[in-house]
Structures are given as structure tokens and as C-alpha cells.
Amino acid sequence: MLDQLLLVRGIGLLMVTLSISLVSYLLIFRLKRPAKAMVPEGAPVAVSAVAGSRSMEWLSPARKYLLPADEKEQISVSRRLLQAGFDQEQASLVYHALKALLALVFGVLLLLLHPWLPGDLPEYPELVAMIGAAFGLFLPSKLLDSFRQRRQQQLIAGMPQLLDMLLICLSAGLSLPRALERVQSELRLAHPLMAGEVAGVSAELNAGVTPDAALHRFAERAGLQEVRGLVGTLIEAHRYGANLSDTLRDYTQDFRAIRLHRADLQAAKVSTRLVFPMVTCIWPGFFVVVVGPAILRMLEAFAG
Structure with missing residues (x-):
């Protein structure tokens, strides 16, 4: 009986290992853009999306069972995936498939391991399985938010250089498409x-897409207020025939002012954030070093 129980637990652990490996493979190698081995450098976003999603067509029959019925929720998930760098056609379907898979795997795993759980949990196997399933549903969402936040931080880090180089190129007389080509090669x-x-x-732009549509797609992929401001500035200047370099220079000054203001806010919060580590880590050691010898000498004096 014990051997059979261990066999069942071993099969459960093997399922978890295989599932986690599959999740890592899909997230990192199949959905993440760009697919360098399949798409040449500088190819349009649509080409990389099609090339990266062909291997996921086997999930299409399960679309009606995996995707949520609410259309607004589907749009929200698709936007989060796009801003995290997963812009393939089947990204939303794969994301919901991973949620279902992890919910099943973690639910089965905790159900198999519930006799070794602490407290009164071994007496409620159904509750343990539900907790595992809930964790499996919650984990992909947190991972997606982490990917999205890291990608947006990388885009924010490149914004100052983008603005400076774009301003230099436009001031030198280059058109917007030629300026973008020059900027991307330098960055x-x-x-x-x-x-x-x-x-x-x-x-x-070189493929014939209008500047408004191409820039709006860039803002949607970034999901950042700074990029939306830049895109709105360029679109308005292009639409009304204003000087792009002068308009961009004004926006760059405003961007730097906002960036400096945010840095001042972060610096003002440092003193508050340092209170807890100082109270728990620095001050106890300081009192031990400074007051400790005096207390020891007082004890020796009273004892003598």
C-alpha cells in the first residue's frame, strides 16, 4: 500500500515538473517576440506575429472552451499580453490554456500531497485541491504583470535617448520615416x-501604413503615458503641418520636467522607506555596540 501511495505521489510530481517545463517553453521561446530564428531583423511586427503563432494552431479547436465569454475581458487580456511582449495571434488562447493547465496540475498535486500538509488541512482534501487550483489560475496573471512591468521599465529607460536622437534627426532635415530608421540603428x-x-x-511606414496608424500601434504596444504623449505630439504636428522638430523640442522639455519631478518624489519617499530597516536592523546593532559595554560594566559594578 505504501509503495502504491509513493508511486501516485511520484506521478503527481512528474506531472508538475513537465507542466512547469511546458509553461517555461511556451512563454520564453514560442510566444515572446521577436522570433529571431524565424523572422529577419527589422521585419514588421505583423510578420513576426504570424511566424510565431503557427505552431499554436493545434489549440484552435479549444478556443470556445478556453476563452472567456465576456468580450471586454478578452480585449483586456489581449492588451496586457501585447504590452508584455506577447503579440502573436494565439497568445490569448495559449494564456488561458496555461491557466487551465496549471489549475489542474496544482489542484492534483495538492490533492496527492494533502496527507503531509500541516494543521487540519489533511482532513479537507477538496478544499486543498481548490486552493491549488486557485493558485494555478492566479500564477499566470502575476507572471504576465511581471513581464509587462519589466518591459515597460526597459522602454522608459530608452525614452530620453529616443527623444534626443529623434530631435537631432528631425532638426537636420530628415523626414519622420528616415529619422526613425536612423534612430533605431543607433539605439x-x-x-x-x-x-x-x-x-x-x-x-x-515603409510598407505604406499611415503615420497615425503606425504610431497608434506603437503606443498601444508600449502602454505608457510617456509614449502616448510622444505619439500624440507627432500625430498632431504631422496632421496640421507644424514643424516636427519645434514641436518635439517642446515635448522633450516637458518630458524632462516631468521626469525630474518624479525623481524628486521618489527621493522624498526615501526617508520614509528607510524607517523600517533602520528600526529593525541598524538601531539594534547600534545600541548593542554603544550601550552594551556600559550595561556590562554596570552589572559588574553592582555584582561586585
């Missing part, structure tokens, strides 16, 4: 993610 080493986004916009 490729320092900020490859921003360079890839700019290259996508440039490729769409």
Missing part, C-alpha cells in the same frame, strides 16, 4: 527593445 546596442519598437514603426 540597437544601448536599448534593443526600444530599437525594435522603432524599427517596427519604421517598417510599417
